[in-house]
């Protein structure tokens with residue numbers, strides 16, 4: 093099934109000059125770049141991308157509490173407060189650096205892009221994934237320094253968020269149509 097997904101290279105990926113290497117991973121797996129831009133966004137826009145989803149906030153808080161408990165520290169804040177703090181750090185981070193945004197198209201694009209980027213925390217990401225190969229950050233370090241996790245990339249999670257995010261970042265006119273030379277082999 094041919095799908096489209098939204099991928100972002102976060103500021104750490106750009107500062108570390110990894111734009112080319114990151115895009116190459118997707119292209120090598122057969123995903124086609126059909127829209128591409130480098131630019132900056134403000135915090136309000138970043139907040140639209142990472143919309144305030146209560147379940148996500150609660151989940152981040154619960155994860156954090158558990159991690160601290162394992163270290164013998166009892167966090168007193170509500171889960172949602174911890175979630176809000178993490179989201180706020182994330183929005184500050186995205187609003188204060190350059191971002192490459194792109195739409196990728198291809199077989200199972202949403203699942204394949206998620207597989208290529210790896211799990212959220214670079215420390216735990218498979219070494220063959222972008223986050224595991226090019227990054228080493230952890231929630232621990234991010235929390236200790238009160239900043240966002242530097243995990244290089246974003247890729248849409250499911251078809252609903254892919255649709256919403258593509259519409260947020262690009263107009264229809266900015267998405268181009270062309271044929272890759274290996275398309276007949278990959279897409280037949």
Ligand code: GDP
Pocket residue numbers: 152155156178182211212231234235239240241242243245246247249
């Ligand atoms: P992703 O889809 O793998 O990027 O993960 P999410 O959509 O769940 O989270 C969005 C971003 O928030 C991640 O890429 C991280 O930068 C950050 N993040 C997610 N979970 C945590 C967490 O438990 N602690 C911290 N510090 N940051 C987190």
Ligand code: MG
Pocket residue numbers: 247249
């Ligand atoms: Mg996500």
